[in-house]
Amino acid sequence: MVTAVSTLGRNGVADWVIQRVSALILAAYTIFIVAFIGANPQLDFATWHGLFDQLWMRIFSLMTLISMAAHGWIGLWAVLTDYVTERMMGSKALTLRILVLGAYAVVTLAYLVWGFEMLWGF
Amino acid sequence: MNKKRPVNLDLWTIQFPIAALVSITHRVSGVVLLAGILILMWMLDASLASEESFLELQTILANPIAKFVLWAVLAALAYHLVMGLRHLLMDLGIGESLEGGRRGATVAVVIAVILILAAGWWVW
Secondary structure (H helix, E strand, O other): OOOOOOOOOOOHHHHHHHHHHHHHHHHHHHHHHHHHHHHOOOOOHHHHHHHHHOHHHHHHHHHHHHHHHHHHHHHHHHHHHHHOOHHHHOOHHHHHHHHHHHHHHHHHHHHHHHHHHHHHOO | OOOOOOOOOOHHHOOOOHHHHHHHHHHHHHHHHHHHHHHHHHHHHHHHHOHHHHHHHHHHOOOHHHHHHHHHHHHHHHHHHHHHHHHHHHHOOOOOOHHHHHHHHHHHHHHHHHHHHHHHHHHO
């Protein structure tokens, strides 16, 4: 039986949409940061700090971080349920999947709090 | 369903088409990025915390090993980004056919290699 309890959106269509929306945000942020650093070859602290002083940049960064948390969960879930399966390793598979996803959840929550702190804490 | 039908689950005996290779490497690069993001977040933190830590980060990134690690993370990011964009194009119905999938995968690999080399040039 396929259980949906460990999927992010609780069903495949929701996960499919979340994975793509988060992908667009992650792609936009990556391209923006690369373009900004590319446009400022001798990047100094004041310019860089000035960028992150803007409210829209902090919001954009936090949106990216939240997207990353969701995107990583869905991706990791897909990989685990494809390769760490009962067929491959018997009843240990579920325990291993829960442990890995649980570790990811803890680390990702820490990332989110850390990210919030680094964006608004300075 | 006939349960006696032949199945071959020994993947090592199958020659993978390029679309399959691109798919599995997309996943590998994604898992690598789960760790890589820690490095990127540490860099962001150091770059924003203070001017001293910003300059300290620049010194650290002058180290060849640090350059290599950063390049590896950027390579995984570039690869995953290009393959992800290919997926989004395929969601729009572009390159969905067998031949289109092969061609799209080949083009994506070429673009990814160019970006990875560019990232290396940028880091060094």
